[in-house]
Amino acid sequence: MSERPPSPRRNYHHGDLRDALLRAGEAELRDKGVEGFTLRGCAARAGVSHAAPAHHFVDANALLTALAAQGYRRFLATQQRRKDAAAPNPRDQLIAAGRGYIDFARDNPEMFRLIFASGRLDHSNADLSAAANDAYGQLVADVGAVLGYDPHQSEDGLLAVSAAWSIVHGAADLLISGRLPISWGEPADAARLADELVSRALYQIPTHAAGS
Amino acid sequence: MSERPPSPRRNYHHGDLRDALLRAGEAELRDKGVEGFTLRGCAARAGVSHAAPAHHFVDANALLTALAAQGYRRFLATQQRRKDAAAPNPRDQLIAAGRGYIDFARDNPEMFRLIFASGRLDHSNADLSAAANDAYGQLVADVGAVLGYDPHQSEDGLLAVSAAWSIVHGAADLLISGRLPISWGEPADAARLADELVSRALYQIPTHAAGS
DNA sequence: CACTCATCTAGACATCGTCAAGATTGGAAG
DNA sequence: CTTCCAATCTTGACGATGTCTAGATGAGTG
Numbered sequence: 001m002s003e004r005p006p007s008p009r010r011n012y013h014h015g016d017l018r019d020a021l022l023r024a025g026e027a028e029l030r031d032k033g034v035e036g037f038t039l040r041g042c043a044a045r046a047g048v049s050h051a052a053p054a055h056h057f058v059d060a061n062a063l064l065t066a067l068a069a070q071g072y073r074r075f076l077a078t079q080q081r082r083k084d085a086a087a088p089n090p091r092d093q094l095i096a097a098g099r100g101y102i103d104f105a106r107d108n109p110e111m112f113r114l115i116f117a118s119g120r121l122d123h124s125n126a127d128l129s130a131a132a133n134d135a136y137g138q139l140v141a142d143v144g145a146v147l148g149y150d151p152h153q154s155e156d157g158l159l160a161v162s163a164a165w166s167i168v169h170g171a172a173d174l175l176i177s178g179r180l181p182i183s184w185g186e187p188a189d190a191a192r193l194a195d196e197l198v199s200r201a202l203y204q205i206p207t208h209a210a211g212s
Numbered sequence: 213m214s215e216r217p218p219s220p221r222r223n224y225h226h227g228d229l230r231d232a233l234l235r236a237g238e239a240e241l242r243d244k245g246v247e248g249f250t251l252r253g254c255a256a257r258a259g260v261s262h263a264a265p266a267h268h269f270v271d272a273n274a275l276l277t278a279l280a281a282q283g284y285r286r287f288l289a290t291q292q293r294r295k296d297a298a299a300p301n302p303r304d305q306l307i308a309a310g311r312g313y314i315d316f317a318r319d320n321p322e323m324f325r326l327i328f329a330s331g332r333l334d335h336s337n338a339d340l341s342a343a344a345n346d347a348y349g350q351l352v353a354d355v356g357a358v359l360g361y362d363p364h365q366s367e368d369g370l371l372a373v374s375a376a377w378s379i380v381h382g383a384a385d386l387l388i389s390g391r392l393p394i395s396w397g398e399p400a401d402a403a404r405l406a407d408e409l410v411s412r413a414l415y416q417i418p419t420h421a422a423g424s
Numbered sequence: 425c426a427c428t429c430a431t432c433t434a435g436a437c438a439t440c441g442t443c444a445a446g447a448t449t450g451g452a453a454g
Numbered sequence: 455c456t457t458c459c460a461a462t463c464t465t466g467a468c469g470a471t472g473t474c475t476a477g478a479t480g481a482g483t484g
Contacts, residue, residue, distance in 0.1 A: 013449060013462055035331040039441065049464050051442080056462095060441065116389070117329035119247040136391075152393075162392045163379060163412050170382025171374065177328070179348075180374045181364075200375050201412050225431055225480065252471065261433050263473080268431095272472065 018056040020046040071111040072131035090145035098168040098194035105172035163201040230268040232258040283323040284343035302357035310380040310406035317384035375413040
């Protein structure tokens with residue numbers, strides 16, 4: 001709907017190729033997966049020649065890295081939307097973040113795999129690492145709010161952060177590969193699952209007050 | 213040490229090419245990673261022409277699948293070794309399995325990524341799915357021993373299995389990508405980490421009686 | 425001993441990422 | 455407005471990769 005049709009462009013110069021390549025790359029990723037992703041395919045989707053992307057991304061990996069940074073920000077936005085819709089207490093906020101984490105993995109499995117399981121990303125890239133640091137900062141803040149202290153101040157705090165992240169990330173990763181013996185397709189499933197998992201990570205009793 | 217040197221073979225027929233390709237594939241995976249893995253590279257390591265593997269594996273993905281099945285079995289063996297060395301009570305057995313899980317990820321990160329995060333495996337392959345089912349069966353049995361009942365009989369049981377698997381798997385996955393803010397290089401680290409994570413997944417107090 | 429056929433080689437093809445050279449044109453400089 | 459530079463894009467090429475085909479080899483069977 002927003003993609004430039006394959007019909008030949010009017011202008012020799014595209015005018016907005018960098019953004020068009022990012023959009024094309026998203027579609028390519030969604031359709032072909034991380035392993036089937038092709039730079040030439042992205043160029044074709046954007047309606048330009050196979051060598052055009054080189055003027056905007058040094059590498060195929062650079063395009064993937066830019067896509068991952070953009071995806072990471074949408075990942076954060078998904079979590080934030082869940083937090084905005086949740087009760088403002090620290091506990092429900094952390095659970096909402098976990099729910100957004102799982103939501104994003106379910107709705108964007110290939111992007112999730114690109115971000116967390118691809119060996120092709122340039123992790124020294126400023127854009128990508130900034131998004132990653134943002135996400136980690138959010139996690140630490142959310143866990144710290146529940147604990148009542150800065151998690152980085154103690155071994156227990158770091159363990160709580162690690163446990164919370166690990167259990168939600170592990171569930172998301174195993175769920176998108178169909179390995180867990182539980183349902184998660186319905187919106188309420190993700191909510192209850194996040195509640196249960198985060199609760200366990202923090203040694204607390206789940207609230208089970210999940211809504212849509 | 214066990215690889216056939218690149219010096220030309222005596223015989224036109226290799227005699228043991230299938231196994232040699234599996235060994236070569238392991239080395240290729242370890243050296244180049246999942247993304248850098250190449251069928252021609254495996255053939256070269258085994259000292260045969262680039263088209264020779266086709267007679268033993270229909271695909272490059274088929275070789276990767278066979279490698280994953282083999283790796284899965286070694287993964288299970290690593291866990292079993294830890295369990296054999298642990299106290300025979302259900303709790304310590306489950307923790308030992310978690311420790312083996314993390315050990316394997318640390319010592320074989322690319323194989324771990326191939327098994328759990330590659331889109332190139334043929335999951336309908338009998339060998340691979342048998343190994344995967346074995347691993348899952350072990351997990352269910354270990355968790356069931358701790359709970360005192362068959363996890364598949366109740367929603368809580370399935371949640372306990374999912375939580376235990378998720379937290380250990382998530383930790384392993386995040387650790388090999390250097391994302392968790394905790395140390396895990398020393399053998400004792402993995403032991404204590406597994407104890408802490410499994411305990412949280414099961415709402416129990418860690419024993420912290422970890423030895424090497 | 426002869427022969428069969430699984431095994432392996434050599435060559436070719438399409439596709440991929442990347443590089444080099446040239447065409448186009450937007451936009452700054454005069 | 456005109457000139458011209460430099461960014462943008464195209465075309466063509468190269469090496470590498472997975473896979474296919476045809477043919478060479480030889481181990482093991484009858």
